[in-house]
Amino acid sequence: MRVAIVGGGITGLAAAHRLLELAPSVEVELFEATSRVGGVLQTDQVAGCLVERSADMFTTKEPAAKDLCHRLGLGTALIGTRQEYQRAFIAQANRLVPIPEGLNLMSPSNLESIRSTPLLSVAGKKRFLEEVDVPPRENLGDESLRSFAVRRFGLEAYEKIFQPLVGGIYTADPKKLSLQATLPQYLEMEARFGSVIGALQAKARQSGECGAVPGRPGTKVTSGARYNLFVAPADGLQTLIQTLADRIVNTKVHFESPIQRLEPLDSGWKITTKNQETHFDGVLIAVPGHVAGHLLSGVNGRLGELLNGIECASSAIVVQGWMRQQIQHALDGFGFVVPLTENRTILAGSFSSVKFPGRSPTDQVLIRSFVGGACQGHLLAATDQELGRRVREDLFDLLGAKGRPRFETVIRWNESMPQYHVGHEERIDEIGQAISELPHLEIAGKSYTGVGIPACVQSGENAGGKLIRDLGVS
Numbered sequence: 001m002r003v004a005i006v007g008g009g010i011t012g013l014a015a016a017h018r019l020l021e022l023a024p025s026v027e028v029e030l031f032e033a034t035s036r037v038g039g040v041l042q043t044d045q046v047a048g049c050l051v052e053r054s055a056d057m058f059t060t061k062e063p064a065a066k067d068l069c070h071r072l073g074l075g076t077a078l079i080g081t082r083q084e085y086q087r088a089f090i091a092q093a094n095r096l097v098p099i100p101e102g103l104n105l106m107s108p109s110n111l112e113s114i115r116s117t118p119l120l121s122v123a124g125k126k127r128f129l130e131e132v133d134v135p136p137r138e139n140l141g142d143e144s145l146r147s148f149a150v151r152r153f154g155l156e157a158y159e160k161i162f163q164p165l166v167g168g169i170y171t172a173d174p175k176k177l178s179l180q181a182t183l184p185q186y187l188e189m190e191a192r193f194g195s196v197i198g199a200l201q202a203k204a205r206q207s208g209e210c211g212a213v214p215g216r217p218g219t220k221v222t223s224g225a226r227y228n229l230f231v232a233p234a235d236g237l238q239t240l241i242q243t244l245a246d247r248i249v250n251t252k253v254h255f256e257s258p259i260q261r262l263e264p265l266d267s268g269w270k271i272t273t274k275n276q277e278t279h280f281d282g283v284l285i286a287v288p289g290h291v292a293g294h295l296l297s298g299v300n301g302r303l304g305e306l307l308n309g310i311e312c313a314s315s316a317i318v319v320q321g322w323m324r325q326q327i328q329h330a331l332d333g334f335g336f337v338v339p340l341t342e343n344r345t346i347l348a349g350s351f352s353s354v355k356f357p358g359r360s361p362t363d364q365v366l367i368r369s370f371v372g373g374a375c376q377g378h379l380l381a382a383t384d385q386e387l388g389r390r391v392r393e394d395l396f397d398l399l400g401a402k403g404r405p406r407f408e409t410v411i412r413w414n415e416s417m418p419q420y421h422v423g424h425e426e427r428i429d430e431i432g433q434a435i436s437e438l439p440h441l442e443i444a445g446k447s448y449t450g451v452g453i454p455a456c457v458q459s460g461e462n463a464g465g466k467l468i469r470d471l472g473v474s
Contacts (some may be wrong), residue, residue, distance in 0.1 A: 001026050001473050004271050004280040005251075006259055006295070008032030009039025010453060011445045012286035013244040014068060015460035016251050019284075022136075022465060028251040029280070031273065033258035033287075037245050039413040039445065040416055041453075043236030047407045049321050049353070049360040050236050054351060055453055056368070057081070057232040064458035065240075067225055067230065072243050078231040081334065081355050084437075086227040089336040090119060091344065092375040094397045096329065096336050099165070104226055106149060106162055106186055109200055119160050127154030132197040136190045142422050146174040148186060152196060164337035168348035170451070171373030171417045227334060232356055237453075262295045267429050268440065282440035282467045286460055288312065289418060289447030303434040306427055311445050312415035314380055315347075315372040318391040322365045322403035328400025336398065340375055345390040347373050349398075364406065367395070374419060384410035418447040442453065442467045 003019060005012045016028050036042075040054035060066045089096035100117045114120070114128055131152045137143070145166055149158040162295055163174050170177060179187055189199035232389030233239035245253075254273065261272035268281045286290045289310035297304025337348040350368045353360040360366040361373055370392045372380045382390070388408045395401040428448050435443055444463035446456050 002280045003028050003282045005030045005284045007286035008037035010041055011456045011460040014457040016248045018461040018464035022468045023394050027262045030251050030253045031257045032255055035255050038241035039239055041237045043238030047321055049366045051319050053411050057230045058453035059229050061229050062454035065454040068457050071176040077233045079234045080231050081227045085354050088332045089307040089333055091338040091342055126155035128157045136194050140191050142178055142180040144175055144422050145177040148179050159341050168337040171315050172419055173374040176421045178420045178422045178424045181420040216438055249405045282471050284463050284467055285443045286445050306431050311419040313374040313417045314414045318409040319370045319409045320367050321407045322405045324363050324365050344394050346394045
């Protein structure tokens with residue numbers, strides 16, 4: 001039995017590993033368009049610093065990536081974020097303001113911190129706290145992040161808090177971002193309890209915590225982003241990629257082999273590359289949606305149209321290594337996000353060497369600044385030198401940075417972040433139905449049901465398992 005995997009990112013590697021876990025006798029061949037596996041996940045050593053070229057950690061709330069690491073023997077290599085700095089900031093004018101204590105995305109578990117935050121005006125705070133009295137929407141279908149946040153918490157809270165927090169995760173346009181596909185818990189809170197604050201109050205009462213209503217003295221709260229749930233390999237995420245690549249020893253990997261044509265046969269599939277034509281019993285496609293759409297348009301026109309309709313945003317990461325003495329800010333947090341209303345170049349900034357030990361020499365600071373995304377894609381037309389200069393200007397204002405960094409690297413990711421627009425789940429349901437009608441074919445990856453590392457791992461493993469079952473391999 002022969003299976004082809006198209007795409008050698010974390011999804012394709014996880015799929016190959018799972019296929020061989022379940023059915024070691026299966027012959028697996030992996031086709032990768034570039035000269036390396038790992039996709040966007042890559043770790044570099046630059047001037048004594050450990051530089052991640054995309055994600056630098058993953059959550060353990062969704063267990064797939066953590067479980068994979070343990071199966072690979074990497075469990076002891078995982079390190080958590082530094083406990084003493086588990087908070088972040090929001091840029092306001094020329095300063096960084098701490099995210100209100102207990103606020104996790106749109107879940108305020110400490111209303112006193114909302115009343116005291118300088119991020120909102122008196123009127124903005126009043127409107128935020130009135131969320132508990134806003135009647136639920138009659139139509140309980142999908143809704144954009146912006147629509148939901150403004151309707152429930154007010155425009156000021158959306159612009160100054162929620163937009164930058166969510167923008168820093170999804171690099172999306174909140175006016176288009178599907179709440180159902182990204183943060184469905186908020187639609188569920190409204191549907192079940194009538195409001196977000198009401199849902200949190202009910203949960204606090206049910207758990208019997210001291211101070212059942214959020215914000216009363218004694219209430220136990222958590223910091224903004226639940227950083228205690230995040231981990232990373234001590235030597236960087238390249239460790240995970242390299243270990244996976246080493247473990248799939250029975251997989252033949254074809255580098256620099258983009259697929260030119262994918263054709264269904266009476267039994268199986270034919271894959272054509274520039275060098276060969278090969279027949280396979282099953283195929284697992286683990287590339288971005290628009291690439292999969294190009295491959296499958298000739299097989300099913302509607303399927304190709306649906307896949308091509310998943311838009312992607314581009315971004316850049318400006319990585320800078322500074323001497324600690326060049327930065328006036330205390331750096332007593334993991335980073336910051338910037339509201340669009342601030343009209344800055346930086347979308348979000350990460351203090352990499354504060355989050356994890358060993359990312360830079362002790363007398364230095366490693367900062368990664370994110371630029372672009374769906375709302376500021378025009379900034380990416382600038383040269384690397386211009387992007388670096390503009391980021392430095394923002395850091396001069398926000399961190400009190402002085403002089404020039406020891407090194408500066410610009411990493412560009414074109415059309416790398418899928419956009420889950422309103423109606424995304426209906427699109428995915430239709431894609432799933434079309435795929436189910438094509439024998440021994442599966443698709444997986446961040447274009448469909450989740451963009452983080454755990455979601456990609458889970459997607460690849462699920463697709464691998466399903467393909468093995470469909471093929472009847474034991």
